[in-house]
Amino acid sequence: MHHSLGLLQLGALSLVPTALGGVLFGLALAAPPGPMNAVIAEESALRGWRAGFFAGLGAMTADACFLVLAVLGAATVITETPGVRRIMVGAGGLLMLWFAYGAVREANTAVTEGDSSVTSGDSRGFRKALVLALTNPYQVAFWLTVGVGLLEPGVVDVASYVPAVGTDALTVQTGHPVLLGGFFGGIGLWITGFPAAIVAARARIERLAPLIAWVSAAVLAGTGVLFLLRAL
Secondary structure, three states: HHHHHHHHHHHHHHHHHHHHHHHHHHHHOOOOOHHHHHHHHHHHHHHHHHHHHHHHHHHHHHHHHHHHHHHHHHHHHHHHOOHHHHHHHHHHHHHHHHHHHHHHHHHHHHHOOHHHHHHOHHHHHHHHHHHHHOOHHHHHHHHHHHHHHOOOOEEHHHHHOOOOOOOOEEEHHHOOOHHHHHHHHHHHHHHHHHHHHHHHHHHHOOOOOHHHHHHHHHHHHHHHHHHHHHHH
8 A cells, every 4th residue: 555655656756847847838838028928918907917817818728729729630731731821820910900009099098098998808808819829820830849749748858958967857758638737837827927917017107007008019010010921
């Protein structure tokens, strides 16, 4: 009995690096600046933490959809069919420009009429981020490259790249449910903490919300123009 418990404990401990690796992968995907974080920042600044969190949840839902498509192999059609990819890039660019226009309007409204004039609603940010993420071919490309590597069963010995660390000390098991759980856990940490940081900054600096909305609009507009140029 004690022997079995010991084996279970050893097995659980051996999965700790896998879980941590998944968290780091999730943070690496969610944290870099871009249109998704621009939407999260805008929603958090204008409507509060819940709205920012739900916007992040929309982006994470898109990742879950791409995960299913990657498992089924259906997402490959997007990258192997130039016409489909071009349509996605163009549609994503137009959506970003439209959302950038909306962000500017809301920022101006917040300046002239105050924060109370900005409409609330958690589902709005969720839908906005979800649609943007689903039309983002680069997010699809992630799941067809790095994502496929995460899904395929295997072992990555991170310690082998760090001479000072002992052998097998940081072994990550790809294709393991714990890795995927850690991955989405990392995204969850970001979409929880990032809106909180935006709201805290807004509370300390008066009238910061419109500035964040304008910066978000600039990021969305710039990315939208880039997408349209690549589509054409």
